Amino acid sequence: MSVRTRFAPSPTGYLHVGGARTALFSYLFARKHGGQFVLRIEDTDLERSTAESVNAILEGMTWLGLDYDEGPFYQTERFDRYNQVIDELLARGLAYRCDCPKERLDRLREDRMARRLKPRYDGHCRGNAVDPDRPHVIRFKNPEEDVVVVDDMIRGRVVFSNAELDDLIIRRSDGAPTYNLTVVVDDADMAITHVIRGDDHLNNTPRQINILRALGHEPPRYAHLPMILGGDGTRLSKRHGAVSVVAYRDHGYLPEALLNYLVRLGWSHGDQEIFSVEEMIELFDIGAVNKAAASFDTDKLDWLNQQYLQRADPARIARLLSPHMGRLEIDPSSGPDLVDVVKAQAARAKTLTELAEISAFVYRDFEAFDEVSAKKHLRPVAREGLERLRAAFELMAYEDWTADGLRHVVEGVAEELGTNMGKVAQPLRVAIVGRAASPGIDETLMLVGKDATLRRIDTALAFIAARAGTE
C-alpha cells in the first residue's frame, strides 16, 4: 500500500511556523516513500473558520514549496458523508442519542472534580430511548474495558485505559459533526496511512482509534511531533513577533532557509546543518525526531538565511530583492544592475530587507553621515586625500570606471601621500557610502558611479570644512 500523509489545518488563523513544520514533516515523509501528500482543510467550526485563513494557509504552503498531490479538501463539503457514518453507528448500536441538559453535565463535572476525579460523562443516556425529534446530541459508545495502545513512531508505545475515556459527542445538537469523528472518517476515506501531527493530539488518539475500529478500519500509523516554543520557552504566540510564515517572507527570509531551520527543529542528521529539500527528502527519518519541545531561535534562522543569501543564484536574489528596494522608494532600474549589487553585498546581510537597506546608497545619496563614522574618518587630515582622489576620478573617462582602474587610483593616492590604504580608503568610503562599512572600495566606487562619487566627495569636503570652522 502506498504511503499517504496529510496536513489538516483548521482555518482559524494564518499558517504559523509550528503548522509549517508539521506540514513539512508530512511532506518529507510522503516524498521520501514515494507516496502522496494530501491537504485537508478542517473547517467544521463555522464560527471561527474564515476564507481569509484558508487563503493565508494556501499562500504559505505555496511560498514554502510544499506542494500537495490532492486537495485541498474541505470538511464542510463532506457533511453528508459524516452524517451517513453517524447514522450507521447509531443503527449498529455503537452510538446513541443523549439529551442530558447542560445543568446536569455541569453538575457531573463539578462532582467529579470535587472528588479529585477526571471530569467525564457518565453514560447516563446509554440505555435511554431519547426522542429523535427533540434536541439531542449523538455520543459515541466508547469501550469501557481494556486499553488502547498507540504505537507512535516518535513516542513509542503509549497505553491509555478505556476507563479514562468517556462517550464523546460526535454530532452536535445543531446536526454538525465534531472533530474526532470527521478526522477519523476522512483519514479512512482518504486512505491516509501515516498521521503526522502536533503532540497536542496525542490524547485524542485513543478515542479516534476506538471510533476507527468501530467503523471496521485498521488505524493508521501515528507520529506526534513535539511543539515549537517561542524564544522565551513559552508557547508560540503573537508576542514572539513574526509567527506567520508569510510574515517571514515579507521580512526578507528565503523559503529554503525557513524550511532548513524548521527541519532542524527536532531532527538532525549527524553534524549537518545545511540541507537542500532534496537532501531532506533523502535523509529525513520520522523515527529519529526528538520527543522534547524546541524553542524557536531567530538568531540561528538569521544565520541560515545569510548562508542561503550567499549561496543562492544572484539573479534570483535580485528579483526577490527588488520589492524590498521598492519599499525604500528606490527603483533599481534607475541605476546599476541589481544583480551586481547582490553579488557585492549578499554576504553582508541576514535578510533581503537588510540587503536593501545597506544597498540603498548605490541608488541614491544618503541623507546624513553616520555620526560615529564621520567623526572618526571625516577629519581635516583626510581632506588632502579626498581632494587628490576627486581630481584623479574627475580625469577618468566613464569607460575607464572599472574596479581595477579605481583600485589603482586609490592605491596611487595612498602611495603619493606615503600612507596606507586604510587612511585613504576609509574617509573615501564614508564620503560615498555615508558610513564605514561597504564592499571593497573599488567595487563600491564602481557601483556608485563617477557622477555620484564626485558629488559625494564634494559634500564630504564641505562637511570637513564646516567642521574645521566650528572646532
Add this chain to the structure above:
RNA sequence: GCUCCCUUCGUCUAGUGGUUAGGACGCUGGCCUCUCACGCCGGUAACAGGGGUUCGAAUCCCCUAGGGAGCGCCA
C-alpha cells in the same frame, strides 16, 4: 484534580553502558584585510535532583522536581 507526554551547553542538537560529553547558533579572543561582512583558527558553556542496577552510567529502573498537552455541543 485526573490521565498522558517531556527534561544534554543560553538556544538547536550528537550521544543507545566505558567519549577529554561532539557539532551548530549566540557570545568571545585571534588571523585575513582598505572598512564591514564572509572565511579560517581558538575560547566560553550542558547530562534537572535523588536513589538504585552495574566493575562502570547522559545512556537501564524507581522516586522527586520542573515544563507541556488533554479532560468542550474547539480543532
